[in-house]
Amino acid sequence: MYKLVSTIYFNTQIQNIIHRYNKFLNFLKRLGQCHYKYTAIFFLLSWVMYFNPTAFAMNGQDKPNPSKKSIKKSQQESSPSSDEEKLQGATGSIKDRAFVRPKSWFDKIKDRDFANFLQSLDMGGELEEEKLKRREEEAIREAWLEREEYRREQVRAEVQEEERRLREGERRLREERRRNDQVRQLKLVRERWVNGHNNRNKAALSGEKMSPKQAFMEEKKRMKILINN
DSSP: OHHHHHHHHHHHHHHHHHHHHHHHHHHHHHHTOSSHHHHHHHHHHHHHHHHOGGGGOOOTTTSOOOOHHHHHHHHHHHSOOHHHHHTOBTTBOHHHHHTSOOOOHHHHHHHHHHHHHHHHTTOSHHHHHHHHHHHHHHHHHHHHHHHHHHHHHHHHHHHHHHHHHHHHHHHHHHHHHHHHHHHHHHHHHHHHHHHHHHHHHHHHHTTOOOOHHHHHHHHHHHHHHHHHO
């Protein structure tokens, strides 16, 4: 299973590298350079040698013949001293621990990508527990958001109801004022009409006789006063 996963992972990595290479070729095409293929291959090889220098290491057949000094030095190193034997630990001798190549940042990135790839396949019980924990957190967050939305809707409804009541009170106040103004105007008109009628009755009782023309002019004045006021 681990071999299958590792092969799938490295196949995806190779596909990503090919995709990036094609993107780089398209970029160079857009720049309009003539020998873009050779330039791309040079940059790709330099990138691989910079980040993974052990890929182009020489095999045992290509190594040069060792000299006498190197043979003597290797023989001296092959016979460890008593101090080194005492300082040997569970992981090996000091010589083994000293020549272990430390992980570079590129190796750490590769390990992290492989761990992310395994996590994407949902392998292992710990990943299932993390997935369940994440689902619980998302459910709690969704419930909290629903409560907040419901509270906001309630506050919005209360504000709208208060605004509606205020508008209704203002409308009733305006209607009451208009009704009072109409009643007051009617009272004034009635009082003026009654006063004019009483004046005419007084003139008739006093014996003063008005001609039709004078009566018409008097009525015209009275109507004009009523209209203006």
